[in-house]
Amino acid sequence: MVEETRTNPKLFSPFISPEEFAAKGYCIKHDFFTVQECEFFLSRIEDYRRARDVPRIRRESRERSLNYGVIDGLKIKKYLPEIQRLYRDVNQTVNSIAGQNLAPLKNTQVGINVNSRRPAANIAGTTTEIN
Numbered sequence: 001m002v003e004e005t006r007t008n009p010k011l012f013s014p015f016i017s018p019e020e021f022a023a024k025g026y027c028i029k030h031d032f033f034t035v036q037e038c039e040f041f042l043s044r045i046e047d048y049r050r051a052r053d054v055p056r057i058r059r060e061s062r063e064r065s066l067n068y069g070v071i072d073g074l075k076i077k078k079y080l081p082e083i084q085r086l087y088r089d090v091n092q093t094v095n096s097i098a099g100q101n102l103a104p105l106k107n108t109q110v111g112i113n114v115n116s117r118r119p120a121a122n123i124a125g126t127t128t129e130i131n
Contacts, residue, residue, distance in 0.1 A: 018099025027097050045114055071114040087112045
């Protein structure tokens with residue numbers, strides 16, 4: 001699964017030109033990953049969460065309080081290398097779409113992370129995002 005993602009041509013062939021991206025300012029690609037690919041990454045993250053403590057970020061605010069778990073880039077590099085590869089591959093795709101050489105942050109700890117929020121009372125499921 002991971003090796004397929006790394007060499008998957010859909011990650012590297014631009015589906016929008018840099019000019020169109022510049023004019024619109026965004027790009028949406030439906031089915032960028034298959035359901036199976038998403039399930040694979042989510043299961044790896046869930047395995048990590050079950051095996052290790054995940055620090056929580058809590059910040060109370062009138063405008064927007066924060067309360068989420070975070071797996072930082074150092075932990076991803078050590079325990080979730082497939083997420084590190086995903087980040088690198090997606091960055092290459094973004095570069096081809098933007099027509100620029102955008103580089104990830106050099107600080108590995110903050111350059112990539114996985115954030116997850118527990119569901120609110122009226123929302124089903126945990127929200128997980130890879131940044």
